[in-house]
Amino acid sequence: xxxxxSARAPTRWPRRLVTLLAFAMPVIFILVPLAIFLGYxxxxxxxxxxxxxxxxxxxxxFLSDPIFLPVFWNTCVLCLSVAIICVLxxxxxxxxxxxxxGRWRYMLLxxxxxxxxxxxxxxxxxIRSILGLNGFLNKALVSLGILQEPxxxxxxxxxxxxxxxxxxxxxxxxxxxxxxLERIPPILRQASDDLGASAAQTFMRVTLPLSxxxxxxxxxxxxxxxxxxxxxxxxxxxVSGFTFGRVLYSQFxxxxxxxxxxxxxxxxxxxxxxxxxxxxRFGRNRGASV
Amino acid sequence: MGFLRRLQQIxxxxxxxxxxxxxxxxxxxxxxxxxxxxxxDWVKEFTDTTGIGVDVVFIGSDDEIWAKxxxxxxxxxxxxxxxxxxxxxxxxxxxxxxxDVGQLPNQKGVLPRFRDLEAVGGVTSGGKVYGIPxxxxxxxxxxxxDKVKPAPTSMSVLWDPAYQGKVLAYDNGEHNxxxxxxTLGYKDPFHLTDEQMAAVKEKLVGLKHNxxxxxxxADEAQQIYQNNxxxxxxxxxxxxxxxxxQKVGAHVAYVNPSEGALAxxxxxxxxxxxxxxxxxxxxxxxxxxxxxxxxxSERTGFGNTVTETDSANPNDKLVWLQLVEDxxxxxxxxxxxxxxx
Numbered sequence: 001x002x003x004x005x006s007a008r009a010p011t012r013w014p015r016r017l018v019t020l021l022a023f024a025m026p027v028i029f030i031l032v033p034l035a036i037f038l039g040y041x042x043x044x045x046x047x048x049x050x051x052x053x054x055x056x057x058x059x060x061x062f063l064s065d066p067i068f069l070p071v072f073w074n075t076c077v078l079c080l081s082v083a084i085i086c087v088l089x090x091x092x093x094x095x096x097x098x099x100x101x102g103r104w105r106y107m108l109l110x111x112x113x114x115x116x117x118x119x120x121x122x123x124x125x126x127i128r129s130i131l132g133l134n135g136f137l138n139k140a141l142v143s144l145g146i147l148q149e150p151x152x153x154x155x156x157x158x159x160x161x162x163x164x165x166x167x168x169x170x171x172x173x174x175x176x177x178x179x180x181l182e183r184i185p186p187i188l189r190q191a192s193d194d195l196g197a198s199a200a201q202t203f204m205r206v207t208l209p210l211s212x213x214x215x216x217x218x219x220x221x222x223x224x225x226x227x228x229x230x231x232x233x234x235x236x237x238x239v240s241g242f243t244f245g246r247v248l249y250s251q252f253x254x255x256x257x258x259x260x261x262x263x264x265x266x267x268x269x270x271x272x273x274x275x276x277x278x279x280x281r282f283g284r285n286r287g288a289s290v
Numbered sequence: 291m292g293f294l295r296r297l298q299q300i301x302x303x304x305x306x307x308x309x310x311x312x313x314x315x316x317x318x319x320x321x322x323x324x325x326x327x328x329x330x331d332w333v334k335e336f337t338d339t340t341g342i343g344v345d346v347v348f349i350g351s352d353d354e355i356w357a358k359x360x361x362x363x364x365x366x367x368x369x370x371x372x373x374x375x376x377x378x379x380x381x382x383x384x385x386x387x388x389x390d391v392g393q394l395p396n397q398k399g400v401l402p403r404f405r406d407l408e409a410v411g412g413v414t415s416g417g418k419v420y421g422i423p424x425x426x427x428x429x430x431x432x433x434x435x436d437k438v439k440p441a442p443t444s445m446s447v448l449w450d451p452a453y454q455g456k457v458l459a460y461d462n463g464e465h466n467x468x469x470x471x472x473t474l475g476y477k478d479p480f481h482l483t484d485e486q487m488a489a490v491k492e493k494l495v496g497l498k499h500n501x502x503x504x505x506x507x508a509d510e511a512q513q514i515y516q517n518n519x520x521x522x523x524x525x526x527x528x529x530x531x532x533x534x535x536q537k538v539g540a541h542v543a544y545v546n547p548s549e550g551a552l553a554x555x556x557x558x559x560x561x562x563x564x565x566x567x568x569x570x571x572x573x574x575x576x577x578x579x580x581x582x583x584x585x586x587s588e589r590t591g592f593g594n595t596v597t598e599t600d601s602a603n604p605n606d607k608l609v610w611l612q613l614v615e616d617x618x619x620x621x622x623x624x625x626x627x628x629x630x631x
Contacts, residue, residue, distance in 0.1 A: 045618070048360070048379065048383060048617075048618075049383075067625065067626055067629040070629070071629050125513065128513070128514075128517070129513065129517050132514070132517030132518045133517065133518040133519050134516070134517050134518060134519070135517050150519075152455060152502075152518075152519075155517075155518070156502055156503040234461075234506075235510075237503075238501075238502060238503035238504075239498045239499075239501050239502075239503060239504065239628070242628045242629050246628070247625055247629075250621060250624075250625055252357065253351065253353040253354060253357055255617070255618050255621040255622065256353070256356060256357065256360065256617075256618075257618060257621075
């Protein structure tokens with residue numbers, strides 16, 4: 001660090017003030033609230049009043065109550081599936097984008113990002129109408145003869161959450177993959193070509209390995225966004241799509257049990273942080289070998 | 291010196307504008323209400339006659355009101371609407387201020403059954419008035435007249451396997467436990483014993499298997515009804531929902547179940563953090579005028595406390611909502627029901 005050098009020079013104190021401010025911002029607005037939140041998870045609630053004596057009861061309840069861990073686990077699996085599907089769909093799209101020349105490439109990229117400009121809630125409402133029994137999807141499938149009669153498979157269950165989250169989050173997967181693909185120097189592919197590799201070989205042994213950092217960050221992005229979402233499961237999940245976000249939400253709204261909600265959030269935050277670290281680590285390792 | 295005078299003028303105008311806006315900001319009444327309780331034209335009329343600006347925030351559930359008021363210790367709002375069952379909780383938590391009924395001339399003109407506030411139950415405490423009833427409705431059952439025959443008379447139809455996957459239920463543990471308790475024939479649905487609670491839970495898990503999904507707002511229920519095959523709706527928003535559905539051409543009817551329909555009664559209350567109490571009382575009195583009451587019923591289908599409406603059928607058994615034994619317990623039970631396989 002350069003800290004020792006600047007400490008010795010008294011004329012540099014305005015710079016140190018700036019440094020202090022730069023550190024103060026994240027500390028005040030991110031670390032302190034998180035610490036307060038962590039603190040809350042050790043309190044309890046009694047008849048609508050928060051009891052400030054320290055206890056680990058919230059964590060014990062989370063780990064011992066038969067309803068929370070299964071829901072937690074199912075939610076992790078669900079969001080992992082969303083991440084995998086998003087990456088599988090986003091990769092070809094991003095790859096296709098990099099094959100385009102000049103202006104078209106960015107025009108199309110912009111078009112793919114347009115859904116992000118729309119309100120999140122409106123998108124969920126729209127998707128729910130599409131998935132409904134009298135919705136567009138069912139009408140299309142029936143008129144194409146794929147289904148005999150409208151199916152309720154697509155809405156108010158886990159499938160619906162999976163479908164909706166995938167649709168909502170796919171732009172977040174396309175962008176990082178596109179960026180890493182774009183950064184691969186074309187010379188590498190040309191060299192592989194010159195050395196006699198087929199297009200498939202070049203892709204498998206040059207392009208794909210070099211793009212894995214983007215895939216990793218795309219997957220961790222999508223996973224983190226999906227697992228933090230409670231609105232999508234609430235609106236399209238119905239009676240069987242009960243997710244951890246919904247449990248968490250109910251602790252803050254319905255139950256007014258902030259301490260327990262905070263404890264559940266800490267558990268969720270642990271998963272989120274792990275996902276981010278994994279994504280970053282994986283990305284960096286691969287990146288270093290370029 | 292023309293220039294100096296001009297400068298002075300500008301300064302005065304600037305000061306004037308500054309004072310006006312700061313006055314407007316200080317006077318603005320902060321109202322927290324359900325959709326339909328503070329329509330724009332009423333707010334405008336109120337501001338025009340009293341000179342008091344109003345900021346309205348709309349909410350979507352009882353829990354949201356509690357979280358908002360409790361979270362800010364009442365400091366974020368001056369006046370809010372809350373039902374009789376919820377009000378006691380606010381009184382106990384010291385989040386609401388007593389109301390001087392003498393400041394509400396229109397309260398003298400309300401319908402007889404709402405005139406004696408002590409007799410209404412739930413709006414007074416220790417001889418002080420905390421809530422002014424202004425709006426009520428039953429929580430009945432909406433059924434599709436083409437799909438449900440004969441017309442149902444009890445909530446027990448929600449468990450009928452004939453309507454599997456065609457039932458829309460409401461996402462709220464408290465009400466669901468209460469109405470299920472009524473369906474099971476329990477006398478006091480708001481204070482259940484442990485055995486009764488267990489029986490209700492089992493019954494609710496059974497209901498879950500008949501349910502398409504749980505909704506939160508009336509608009510949401512309508513959207514789901516239009517895009518799916520729905521036969522029965524547990525109508526948390528009663529008449530409001532029926533009206534809206536009929537407006538879009540749905541063949542639906544409404545019934546108050548014979549075992550007794552839960553019914554809510556909404557009141558205007560003044561929060562502990564009120565900035566200008568006189569303004570808050572003016573708002574309440576304004577809402578109790580015959581014109582607003584009539585328009586409220588006309589637009590929403592709810593009953594109001596100042597003019598006679600069709601909402602309260604004398605033959606229907608209405609069970610006014612009360613504070614339940616333990617909201618936390620019911621909310622946990624509801625999560626267990628939702629998580630049950």
